[in-house]
Amino acid sequence: MLSNRQLLILQVIIDEFIQTAQPIGSRAISKKDEITFSPATIRNEMADLEEMGYIEKTHSSSGRVPSEKGYRFYVDHLLLPFHLSKNDQQLISSVFEQDLVEFEQVVQKSVNVLSDLTNYTSIILGPQVYETTLKQLQIVHLSVTTAVAILVTNTGHVEHRSFTIPTEIKASDLEKLVNILNERLVGVPIVELHHRLQHELTLILNHYVDDIESAFHYLKSALFDQQPNQVYIGGITNMLLQPEFNDVSKVHALYSIMEKEELMANVLRSTHEGIHISIGHENKVNAMRDCSLITATYSLAGKQVGTIALLGPKRMEYSRVVSLLNLLSNQMSHTFHDW
Amino acid sequence: MLSNRQLLILQVIIDEFIQTAQPIGSRAISKKDEITFSPATIRNEMADLEEMGYIEKTHSSSGRVPSEKGYRFYVDHLLLPFHLSKNDQQLISSVFEQDLVEFEQVVQKSVNVLSDLTNYTSIILGPQVYETTLKQLQIVHLSVTTAVAILVTNTGHVEHRSFTIPTEIKASDLEKLVNILNERLVGVPIVELHHRLQHELTLILNHYVDDIESAFHYLKSALFDQQPNQVYIGGITNMLLQPEFNDVSKVHALYSIMEKEELMANVLRSTHEGIHISIGHENKVNAMRDCSLITATYSLAGKQVGTIALLGPKRMEYSRVVSLLNLLSNQMSHTFHDW
DNA sequence: TGTTAGCACTCTTCACTTTCGAGTGCTAAT
DNA sequence: ATTAGCACTCGAAAGTGAAGAGTGCTAACA
The missing domain is CATH 1.10.10.10 (Winged helix-like DNA-binding domain superfamily/Winged helix DNA-binding domain)
Structure with a gap:
């Protein structure tokens, strides 16, 4: 004691x-x-x-x-509760003060504000799409042989992929297929899409011509092959300002993992609700063993979905950072509450 | 002599x-x-x-x-012509060997291959949209008050922006507006869109209700506010491998400018057709005065539109890099020739 | 006359000392 | 229980000297 x-x-x-x-x-x-x-x-x-x-x-x-x-x-x-300066508070709030509330914009701005405010590297993991559902599926033909498939979610997120149309598939079949898919799949959570496409729909589609099936397979691979993890990183160069990263080799190791979206997504995803702090060797990733990672979760429509994190030296301003993350994650959850 | x-x-x-x-x-x-x-x-x-x-x-x-x-x-x-190894050639070609030919995917893959192959930092500037035209404009309603506007170009590029619909605008007016815009604007080059919207269409729209005009203004700001310069960068960490960048402060200066898309776009944009090499102080940007920048242009549908670049120490493998860039830019131009 | 061997000289690098000062641990005094 | 005092330790910085790589110049050579 x-x-x-x-x-x-x-x-x-x-x-x-x-x-x-x-x-x-x-x-x-x-x-x-x-x-x-x-x-x-x-x-x-x-x-x-x-x-x-x-x-x-x-x-x-x-x-x-x-x-x-x-x-x-x-x-x-x-850890004493830290009273944020008016300036800090204003800058955080400013993220949400614009008209066009698109998720990506907000996140991008947040990442920048956070890293500017702290001089650490900030990382935000986009929403896990449990609750996100399909709003609309669409095909826009570019030429006889090419088209772009567009998927819109109820949160306003847009995924798109262009592809060449195999000669054996008729444009009309593709149209028909999209119509069917829209009828059947609008409102279905994105995470289930792949599954639903795979199993349920193949049955239904068998009632139609063979051609549709091959069109379907094609479309599926075009749109749903990899559901990207959205990882936003800001202020990577801030790491270089910290005296503990004067050594280029350390920086290199750290930067290398930040280039790996997959890995970063896993690191951030595996945290519990609320604020969590990993210090040095508590981090599972080796290259981060000289760092501290502070994560906060935010929610979208009530469910925990994403993570905001700050990565810095172990010698972080924990108190202030925790307050900043708290404020930001609350405002974020609040802003996205309606969705 | x-x-x-x-x-x-x-x-x-x-x-x-x-x-x-x-x-x-x-x-x-x-x-x-x-x-x-x-x-x-x-x-x-x-x-x-x-x-x-x-x-x-x-x-x-x-x-x-x-x-x-x-x-x-x-x-x-x-500079002797460099004979690329089979491996080099194969890796470059592999970029174009996939089914789904979407511009962004190709570019993203190119950036990665280039930086892996050279151990330098590769930068690709997306197409300047002289020739790119509007293919389709669309609005997808997410809720009563929110919607996402989607713009598809003839090259398969998709821009989107979500926005909240002001209460004074009726949904039906918005629909009507989009229909009018599609009728009038499909096929118009993207670069002219802003202008066309601004001048020609306001006249036409005056024939319709006032409400449409405000909807139009809203939509315009939602979609066309800033036409982003698409700058793709790969292998930033490669800089750290070069002995001339053992000094953290140099790296920091360099990384800082790479975060500024605007600046990078300008640097790359201002090159002539073909391959161009800037050595050390020939570079206008101060932070690059210890580097060489090799740029190559590629074309899309015949017109020069984009730039592929490699940034490394002055001590670059000029010969090999020039060959690589030549090969890649040719293949790229060839691939996009039809568009 | 162009080329080369030889040599004195310069400058970096590295290992080794020396010095200096900040900081500690321990002991004895308060 | 606290503190002053002091010997001791160690790193950082500055200095020293030898080794080695490389040069420029001169004189000899083909």
């Missing part, structure tokens, strides 16, 4: 290290206003804190640096 | 430096098969080459390094 004095000292060390990225010595701590005892006393306490694993030395005669256990304790027990 | 021997030596120096990124000394040059004279002779020639500004020393007793003037001479006069 930690004494009050130890708590205080731990707090000062972490707060200070978050700002300076430099090891903190006993003398520096004693200079703080809230500290009333001498460096020698502090040294004793620090020796205890180190023994318990909350802080570390970088070398035998250096100042102390928070350990991952220290950060963990800090975010679990020492 | 350079003697044949000087040309040979310059060629060896640049070829060697491109591979090793290390200053080349007279001894190393003399070891090359194609070199038949002694280090001392080479030193004399190198002194001349340096005097003429084609090569430089990094310090008074170092080996020589190509200067920008040297690179310029190299690409202008010493």
Whole structure:
């Protein structure tokens, strides 16, 4: 169990290290206003804190640096609610103050605001489409041999894919097929589309000509082959501003995984509702073992669907970041409540 | 004027430096098969080459390094046609070997292949839409108050924007408007759309109810506010692999400009037809003064429309890169010829 | 006359010291 | 229980010296 004095000292060390990225010595701590005892006393306490694993030395005669256990304790027990500045609040709100409320625009703007505000890298995972349903399916012919298939969801999301029409398929059959599909599939959740197409509809389609079936197969592969995970990343270059990433090789490892949408989506997807913090080795991805990842979920029409995250050094401004994420995810959920 | 021997030596120096990124000394040059004279002779020639500004020393007793003037001479006069490996050719071709020929997919794949093949950063600027025309305009209602407007071009490109419908506009008016617009605007080049909407159509629309006009204004802002420059970038992390970018601050400057689509679009747009090489300070953008940028244009339906580029250190494999870009841009133009 | 061997000179790199200062741990005094 | 004092440790920065790569110049050579 930690004494009050130890708590205080731990707090000062972490707060200070978050700002300076430099090891903190006993003398520096004693200079703080809230500290009333001498460096020698502090040294004793620090020796205890180190023994318990909350802080570390970088070398035998250096100042102390928070350990991952220290950060963990800090975010679990020492995190003070942070009062966001008017400016912070305004910038977050500004995301939602435009007329054209399209999901992608909002997310894109959010990502930028977040990374600008924090100087960390922000990542937003688009909505998982549990509740999203098909609104309309359409084919626009471009020429005799090419067409573009367009899929609109009830959230206003648009997927499209163009394709060449095999010669064996008649344009009229394609039209007919789209009509049938629209009749049958409007309102069906997107996640079920693939399944529904696969099983139910093949039966129905057998009542019609063979040609339709091949058209159908073609369309299916055109539209539903891969349902992309929408990962939005902003402020990647911010990583380079952090002193802990002066080493190019570290940056490279980190940037490489950020290029892998699939991986990032999995990392973000696997979090529980609310705010969650992963510090250093708590992250499953190796390249992130020097980072902290703070995730917040937002909801769309009541259901948890997406994740907002900030990736930075372990030495993050946890308090402020948590407040920012809270504010943003709430406003986001609120804005998308009606959908 | 350079003697044949000087040309040979310059060629060896640049070829060697491109591979090793290390200053080349007279001894190393003399070891090359194609070199038949002694280090001392080479030193004399190198002194001349340096005097003429084609090569430089990094310090008074170092080996020589190509200067920008040297690179310029190299690409202008010493560039040998490079025979691409089977593998290179196959990878480039593989981009076009899929069924679903959508422009964005092709470009995205190209960007990836190029950066993988070269270990540089590849940038592709999407087609300037001179020839692209409107194929279809559409509105899909999501709810009473929201809708998504979808614009399809004859190239299969899809733009969409969702918006909230102001209460003073009736849904039926919106429908009517879209019908009118489709009647009048299909086949009109995209670049003219804004203009056409602005001038010609307002007249026509005055024949109809006032409500349509406000709907029209709304729709216009929803769809045509900003025509985005499509800039595709791949292999940004490759920059980190180059020894000249070990310095984090350089990388940061470079990455920052790459985040600015507008800027990148301008840089790429301002090139002439065919292949063009900008070396170091020839680049207008400051952050690129340590890089070379090689651009190639591709055409869509005969007209020059887009740019493929590779960004790397000045010490690029010019010969191979030029061949790769040539091949890709040709295949691209060929593929899109029919559109 | 063009080429080359030889040599003195320059400059970087690397390993090794030295110095300096920040910070610690321990002990003894308060 | 707290603190002053002090010896000790270690890293960072600056300095030193030897090794090595490379040059420019000169004189000899074909």
